[in-house]
Amino acid sequence: MNEHSAGGDPSVPGGRWYDSDAGPLVRPYAMTGGRTKPGPGNVRFDLIALVVVDDDPPGPAEESLLGPEHRSLLALCRAETQSVAELAADADLPVGVVRVLLGDLLESGFVRVSRPVPPARLPDERILREVIDGLRAL
Amino acid sequence: MAYERSERTGAEDDADTALALKVLVAGGFGVGKTTLVGAVSEIRPLRTEERLSRAGELVDDTGGVDRKTTTTVAMDFGRITIRSGLSLYLFGTPGQDRFWFLWDELSQGALGAVVLADTRRLEDCFPAVDYFEHRRIPFVIAVNCFTGARAYGAHDVSRALDLDRGTPVVLCDARDRDSGKEVLIRLVEYAGRMHTARLLDTVG
Ligand SMILES: Nc1nc2c(ncn2[C@@H]2O[C@H](COP(=O)(O)OP(=O)(O)O)[C@@H](O)[C@H]2O)c(=O)[nH]1
Ligand SMILES: [Mg+2]
Numbered sequence: 550m551n552e553h554s555a556g557g558d559p560s561v562p563g564g565r566w567y568d569s570d571a572g573p574l575v576r577p578y579a580m581t582g583g584r585t586k587p588g589p590g591n592v593r594f595d596l597i598a599l600v601v602v603d604d605d606p607p608g609p610a611e612e613s614l615l616g617p618e619h620r621s622l623l624a625l626c627r628a629e630t631q632s633v634a635e636l637a638a639d640a641d642l643p644v645g646v647v648r649v650l651l652g653d654l655l656e657s658g659f660v661r662v663s664r665p666v667p668p669a670r671l672p673d674e675r676i677l678r679e680v681i682d683g684l685r686a687l
Numbered sequence: 688m689a690y691e692r693s694e695r696t697g698a699e700d701d702a703d704t705a706l707a708l709k710v711l712v713a714g715g716f717g718v719g720k721t722t723l724v725g726a727v728s729e730i731r732p733l734r735t736e737e738r739l740s741r742a743g744e745l746v747d748d749t750g751g752v753d754r755k756t757t758t759t760v761a762m763d764f765g766r767i768t769i770r771s772g773l774s775l776y777l778f779g780t781p782g783q784d785r786f787w788f789l790w791d792e793l794s795q796g797a798l799g800a801v802v803l804a805d806t807r808r809l810e811d812c813f814p815a816v817d818y819f820e821h822r823r824i825p826f827v828i829a830v831n832c833f834t835g836a837r838a839y840g841a842h843d844v845s846r847a848l849d850l851d852r853g854t855p856v857v858l859c860d861a862r863d864r865d866s867g868k869e870v871l872i873r874l875v876e877y878a879g880r881m882h883t884a885r886l887l888d889t890v891g
Binding site for chain 1: 705706707708709727764766767769770773774775776778792793795796798864868871872875876878879883
């Protein structure tokens, strides 16, 4: 498959992200500079990882350098703590793109992204009880 | 299983303890996944799709054929807010086998799954049952009682699916909010029991 997205980095190989059976997924996106992998440490944010604005963000000068997609994501995060999936849906962007953009925002200190709780720390009984009661009360 | 904010936090309420739980809704095509997620979620199911960005949509070349270079995967997605800082996220998994790769991602850290079944074509849910059994992900079978479908008891279904003892089978109407809530409650209860049992297992 050709990669020819505007401003794409030709050195970034392939747009294939998932397995081949799923078909070619996404060519490197123009708005991510051709990157398909999320940023720092190759963290791949879970769909329900929660994104929160950093309480000590870079200044307005730096923010003004952000692209429109970065900024619209940031605005969504400011409005409410949201999951990666919600951000993708609300920003009307593919999840893959959102992951890359969030990686950028994380790296530059605009947001923080929640980390997985290790399996040994599954929600305790109290939390599950709370969920059950909450569902009943809906 | 869950995501939790563990680092320093901003001014957001409950940011310290925000917890997100993931529940999958699986089953064959047309069994009522979208209907169920829509019935219980406070937001309209949203679709997260992998598709070409508008900016990347520059014409591909090779002879004017508009080659589709994107796999579009629509997922049903809903959120149930239990309270500020505690939400349940529902993901309706795409039914086709070719999307197994997506299941792998979705099931990672999932609290559990609802496998919807239609007794008129029970075999449609075999792959989902196999999938969750293999990965030891707690699941309940929710038999969507379509009108006109012959009513089977939970027992019949359990036997027909050769379920492990204890796997709950719930009869439901996917269109009905209360019915959907009951399915989720049974799942959370069961996931809790499974978790406790495993803890005891490891202890001795
Ligand atoms: N009569 C009846 N129809 C249902 C029920 N659940 C779903 N449907 C209908 O069955 C069709 C398929 O449901 P849908 O949720 O789209 O299935 P999905 O492919 O699993 O997402 C839709 O037209 C629904 O309105 C039910 O419990 N009873
Ligand atoms: Mg559907």
